[in-house]
Amino acid sequence: MLQSQLFTKTKREAPKDEEAINARLLIRAGFIDKLMAGVYTFLPLGWKVLNRIEDIVREEMDKAGGQEIFMPALHSKENWETTGRWKSFDALFKLKSRSSADFALGPTHEEIIYPLLKHYISSYKDLPVYLYQIQTKFRDEPRVKSGLLRGREFRMKDLYSFHTDDKDRDKYYDVMRKAYHRIFQRIGIEVIDADASGGTFSELSLEFQVISEAGEATIFVCEQCKFGLNEEIITASPVQCPKCGGKTKKEKGIEVGNIFPLKEKFAQDFNLTFKDKNGKDKFVSVGCYGLGTSRLMGTIVEVCHDAQGIIWPEAVAPYDIHLLNISEKQKATSDKIYNSLQKAGVEVLYDDRQDISAGEKFAEADLIGIPYRLVISEKTGNKIEIKKRNENKTKLFTEKELIKLLRNTNKIRKYEK
Amino acid sequence: MLQSQLFTKTKREAPKDEEAINARLLIRAGFIDKLMAGVYTFLPLGWKVLNRIEDIVREEMDKAGGQEIFMPALHSKENWETTGRWKSFDALFKLKSRSSADFALGPTHEEIIYPLLKHYISSYKDLPVYLYQIQTKFRDEPRVKSGLLRGREFRMKDLYSFHTDDKDRDKYYDVMRKAYHRIFQRIGIEVIDADASGGTFSELSLEFQVISEAGEATIFVCEQCKFGLNEEIITASPVQCPKCGGKTKKEKGIEVGNIFPLKEKFAQDFNLTFKDKNGKDKFVSVGCYGLGTSRLMGTIVEVCHDAQGIIWPEAVAPYDIHLLNISEKQKATSDKIYNSLQKAGVEVLYDDRQDISAGEKFAEADLIGIPYRLVISEKTGNKIEIKKRNENKTKLFTEKELIKLLRNTNKIRKYEK
Numbered sequence: 001m002l003q004s005q006l007f008t009k010t011k012r013e014a015p016k017d018e019e020a021i022n023a024r025l026l027i028r029a030g031f032i033d034k035l036m037a038g039v040y041t042f043l044p045l046g047w048k049v050l051n052r053i054e055d056i057v058r059e060e061m062d063k064a065g066g067q068e069i070f071m072p073a074l075h076s077k078e079n080w081e082t083t084g085r086w087k088s089f090d091a092l093f094k095l096k097s098r099s100s101a102d103f104a105l106g107p108t109h110e111e112i113i114y115p116l117l118k119h120y121i122s123s124y125k126d127l128p129v130y131l132y133q134i135q136t137k138f139r140d141e142p143r144v145k146s147g148l149l150r151g152r153e154f155r156m157k158d159l160y161s162f163h164t165d166d167k168d169r170d171k172y173y174d175v176m177r178k179a180y181h182r183i184f185q186r187i188g189i190e191v192i193d194a195d196a197s198g199g200t201f202s203e204l205s206l207e208f209q210v211i212s213e214a215g216e217a218t219i220f221v222c223e224q225c226k227f228g229l230n231e232e233i234i235t236a237s238p239v240q241c242p243k244c245g246g247k248t249k250k251e252k253g254i255e256v257g258n259i260f261p262l263k264e265k266f267a268q269d270f271n272l273t274f275k276d277k278n279g280k281d282k283f284v285s286v287g288c289y290g291l292g293t294s295r296l297m298g299t300i301v302e303v304c305h306d307a308q309g310i311i312w313p314e315a316v317a318p319y320d321i322h323l324l325n326i327s328e329k330q331k332a333t334s335d336k337i338y339n340s341l342q343k344a345g346v347e348v349l350y351d352d353r354q355d356i357s358a359g360e361k362f363a364e365a366d367l368i369g370i371p372y373r374l375v376i377s378e379k380t381g382n383k384i385e386i387k388k389r390n391e392n393k394t395k396l397f398t399e400k401e402l403i404k405l406l407r408n409t410n411k412i413r414k415y416e417k
Numbered sequence: 418m419l420q421s422q423l424f425t426k427t428k429r430e431a432p433k434d435e436e437a438i439n440a441r442l443l444i445r446a447g448f449i450d451k452l453m454a455g456v457y458t459f460l461p462l463g464w465k466v467l468n469r470i471e472d473i474v475r476e477e478m479d480k481a482g483g484q485e486i487f488m489p490a491l492h493s494k495e496n497w498e499t500t501g502r503w504k505s506f507d508a509l510f511k512l513k514s515r516s517s518a519d520f521a522l523g524p525t526h527e528e529i530i531y532p533l534l535k536h537y538i539s540s541y542k543d544l545p546v547y548l549y550q551i552q553t554k555f556r557d558e559p560r561v562k563s564g565l566l567r568g569r570e571f572r573m574k575d576l577y578s579f580h581t582d583d584k585d586r587d588k589y590y591d592v593m594r595k596a597y598h599r600i601f602q603r604i605g606i607e608v609i610d611a612d613a614s615g616g617t618f619s620e621l622s623l624e625f626q627v628i629s630e631a632g633e634a635t636i637f638v639c640e641q642c643k644f645g646l647n648e649e650i651i652t653a654s655p656v657q658c659p660k661c662g663g664k665t666k667k668e669k670g671i672e673v674g675n676i677f678p679l680k681e682k683f684a685q686d687f688n689l690t691f692k693d694k695n696g697k698d699k700f701v702s703v704g705c706y707g708l709g710t711s712r713l714m715g716t717i718v719e720v721c722h723d724a725q726g727i728i729w730p731e732a733v734a735p736y737d738i739h740l741l742n743i744s745e746k747q748k749a750t751s752d753k754i755y756n757s758l759q760k761a762g763v764e765v766l767y768d769d770r771q772d773i774s775a776g777e778k779f780a781e782a783d784l785i786g787i788p789y790r791l792v793i794s795e796k797t798g799n800k801i802e803i804k805k806r807n808e809n810k811t812k813l814f815t816e817k818e819l820i821k822l823l824r825n826t827n828k829i830r831k832y833e834k
Contacts, residue, residue, distance in 0.1 A: 005482075006484075007484050007486075007537060007546050007548060008537060009537060033533050033536060035488075035489050035491075035492070035493065035529060035532075035533075036491075036493050039489045039491050040489065041486060041487065041488045041489060041529065041533055042486060042487040043486055044484040044485060044486060047485055047486055047487050050487070065422075067423075067424050067461040068461060068464055069424075069458060069459060069460055069461060069464055070458065070459040070464050070467070071452075071458045071459075072452050072456045072457065072458060072570050073490070073553060073555075073570060074452075074453075074456050074555065074569055074570045075452070076452065076453050090515075091515075093512055093514070093520075094512065095510055095511065095512035095522070097510070097557050097569070098507075098508075098557050098559060099559070103510075105512070105522075112452060112458065115452075116450050116452075116458055119450060120424060120425060120426060129424050131424060136490060136553065138490075138491065140514050140515050142515060142516070152491060152514070153489050153490060153491045
């Protein structure tokens with residue numbers, strides 16, 4: 001992508017109406033645009049990052065046997081009345097159609113997926129089933145000051161697993177826990193497993209918490225085994241780790257995902273049953289697995305930045321390489337390198353703009369945060385200077401060395417792995 | 418995909434509450450599930466088809482220089498009041514938050530993209546810009562009886578192009594018209610260009626109409642050059658073709674896309690200006706290009722089906738091949754072929770189910786409508802029977818021949834092209 005053609009430009013100043021680091025950096029660098037509190041447009045760079053995150057999530061859900069579907073955002077009042085949540089779910093957006101039918105905007109999809117399953121499940125032979133979607137969700141949040149961490153409109157992956165009994169569900173619960181770990185590992189951020197309350201519909205839940213001052217949760221993290229406990233289930237003081245008995249430390253955490261077994265409530269509400277091997281009707285056993293993909297994007301920025309800007313992990317960066325031309329005389333060489341890199345399948349943002357000083361280009365590159373910066377200038381001669389966003393040292397490569405590297409690995413970013 | 422693992426099953430009967438052919442077939446075959454009138458869940462097969470359609474649309478928009486973004490569904494009342502459409506847009510869904518702020522649910526995005534552009538456009542050097550999104554939209558439709566053809570919640574691609582003057586916009590208008598033609602050509606459905614009224618905000622518009630009895634539009638199609646005229650702009654009788662003077666025929670059409678230049682109204686409302694070369698403030702010139710992706714999916718079913726079921730065009734089919742094992746004795750051979758095809762990169766739905774008769778499997782395959790059906794049975798011996806969904810004749814291949822074919826072409830479906 002030629003930066004001269006990129007729709008967005010970076011801003012010198014952070015927006016005055018944003019306090020959260022993620023919102024300030026993402027808006028300054030041109031990843032998102034604020035429409036109103038808790039509601040953002042994803043701009044070309046931001047949409048690319050969100051897609052990379054969601055593609056990783058999708059791959060891991062598919063590997064775990066998940067089948068992707070896409071449920072509606074408009075829900076019927078009837079279904080929400082069946083569960084009693086039309087009244088009890090505070091953050092539910094409600095609206096009326098011209099025909100005066102009432103609808104809800106989906107903040108979660110139990111009210112849709114249980115009735116859906118009734119159309120397809122009748123026998124134990126139809127189970128287990130794992131269904132997921134990656135979708136825009138809506139919550140009428142009273143506090144929306146944290147950028148992508150808490151929005152009125154946000155992106156989420158939710159998977160629902162349906163089983164003949166709790167034992168089978170618990171086995172899959174562990175499969176999902178591992179899938180979540182792979183997601184965070186691939187993205188390259190550290191996540192703490194934390195026991196938490198299950199709320200109204202579950203005995204307990206497991207939260208995936210990223211330690212950050214921007215977090216709203218208070219968790220006690222074991223200094224030995226790194227297991228966490230959400231403060232909401234703390235009963236004694238001092239808090240000991242339930243896994244290893246170790247000492248814990250109080251931290252702030254951002255909950256990027258949570259998984260929990262659902263009680264029988266919804267299955268009873270919608271009478272979602274199946275015939276077991278003996279022909280007896282039984283309620284299905286269900287697990288629910290949420291992951292906020294836009295929140296995860298905001299969280300990454302909260303934990304991966306410095307004073308100059310964002311430092312995207314390689315797996316979710318909008319581009320692999322940020323190529324800067326800072327010398328008119330070297331423009332032809334830069335163009336050539338850009339073409340070679342593109343041919344090698346590397347995704348490159350090429351700062352080909354004229355009338356912008358080298359200093360400004362460096363500052364913008366640091367703000368945008370692409371993992372590798374390539375510079376071609378009079379100083380580097382026929383060589384290309386490579387620098388990682390999170391390191392200070394630079395290396396010099398000839399074009400031939402660079403291309404050879406790319407031929408070997410296809411992606412330059414793999415070269416130090 | 419093993420059909421024994423597929424979440425959905427086909428249904429013997431069409432749903433009683435659906436009249437439209439697309440809804441009846443898509444529900445029976447397990448592509449969509451109805452939540453309520455005009456609101457559907459996309460099931461695994463249906464979500465795959467919609468993704469294939471949207472990927473083609475995305476590729477063509479990217480080729481035309483479009484930059485993908487993702488705007489919110491929740492809109493502020495303020496922006497809709499600025500254009501006067503809070504009151505005048507009949508199909509606008511409105512809702513109130515707990516804080517008693519009013520929101521609209523996006524049925525179109527002029528109210529969002531014009532203010533967004535104001536954050537990034539100031540000089541003629543920033544233009545032209547082409548931005549698009551593929552997204553869920555909401556309209557409070559009074560009539561929602563046509564399945565995916567007219568929904569309260571539907572998927573749409575909308576691109577907005579911003580230019581320094583109308584001449585540049587008109588040039589791009591033609592680029593888009595050609596991009597639309599490539600989309601329909603790649604999908605393999607015949608589409609008529611039709612002049613239509615531009616509504617309130619444009620002088621005229623160009624509609625892309627698919628001839629079908631299920632259509633709501635009446636168009637006069639030239640018998641010679643195939644150009645169309647929407648009945649709404651007809652002034653004389655008999656209707657002559659404005660392009661070639663030929664005779665026209667009255668037809669029903671489904672409008673799958675429309676493109677139109679926007680008058681200055683929105684630019685004035687939001688004061689979206691730029692400085693021209695002489696430093697003078699001018700309003701931007703804007704074009705708008707819509708394409709209903711879920712409606713297109715419904716339209717394909719309306720025009721591509723027979724008494725037995727759907728006949729998906731190859732480009733958007735959920736799988737390339739439907740492999741049926743109809744003989745227990747040949748199960749091992751079928752499994753082997755399935756693995757070979759998968760290794761060759763072919764997407765296969767493999768009907769590996771036991772206790773289902775051959776007749777039922779054939780009927781289900783016809784209903785689902787995957788382009789190529791492969792059968793391995795005792796009758797075919799070591800050979801594999803290949804049949805196209807829209808042809809009656811079958812061919813016999815050895816596994817070796819099949820694999821050789823696949824090695825050469827990667828996709829068996831290309832072999833007759």
